[in-house]
Amino acid sequence: MLESLVTSKTRIKLLLKFFSHNNSGYLRALAKEFDESTNAVRVELNRLTDAGLLTSGDEGKTKMYRANHEHPFFHEIKNMVSKFLGLDQLLEQVVSRLGNVEKAYIIGDYAQGIDSGTVKLILIGRDIDLDYLDFLVKKTYEKVKRQVDVKVLEEEPAEINGLLVYG
Known part of the structure; x- marks a missing residue:
């Protein structure tokens, strides 16, 4: 779906990076993460920034990029990215x-x-x-080509760092 709307693979990677979570990034790290040239990443960062979808600011000598939460389409793009990754449907099925x-x-x-x-x-x-969970894990892989690794706990640990919470 997303590939038919956005033709640049680098732009798709950037949208997934910035709109799937509250991430920030800088040019060289993004180029290394995506295994792309810095020039290809720079062109797409500039396009997304010019469109107002990303913001940029200096942190020391590094120019950091972030999703623009104030953009009128922020929530719509975030929802599209979530659907593209298949996480919203997976979590909905898991919880319900x-x-x-x-x-x-x-x-x-x-x-x-x-x-x-x-x-x-x-x-x-x-x-x-657990039988149905195993079924969902297999179906999720078939549908969105993502491996799902699930750990089931009866009680919530005292602290879990760096997580997105649903529920």
Whole structure:
């Protein structure tokens, strides 16, 4: 879906990076992360900044980029990116059909806005249908080509760092 609307693969990577989570980044790190030339990343950063979708500011000698939360289309782009990644549907199914799920956390690379191909989840709850969870994990891979690694806990740990909380 997203590839048919946005023809630049570098621009798609930037949109996924900045609109999937509250991430920031600078040119050289983004180029290294995406395995792209700095020039290709710079061109797309400039286009997205000129369109008002990204903001930039100096942090020391480094120019940092972030999603512009004030842009009129911020929430719509964030929702498109979420649907593209398949996370909204996955979490909706997990929370509504597995039993007594109190909370679901996304951890790891996706929590940091990096599409590594693996989504790590922590589910907090009791009497969770593990057979159905296994079925959902397989279906999710078939549908969105992302491996899902799930850990089920009965009680929430005292602290979980760097996570997105759903529930």
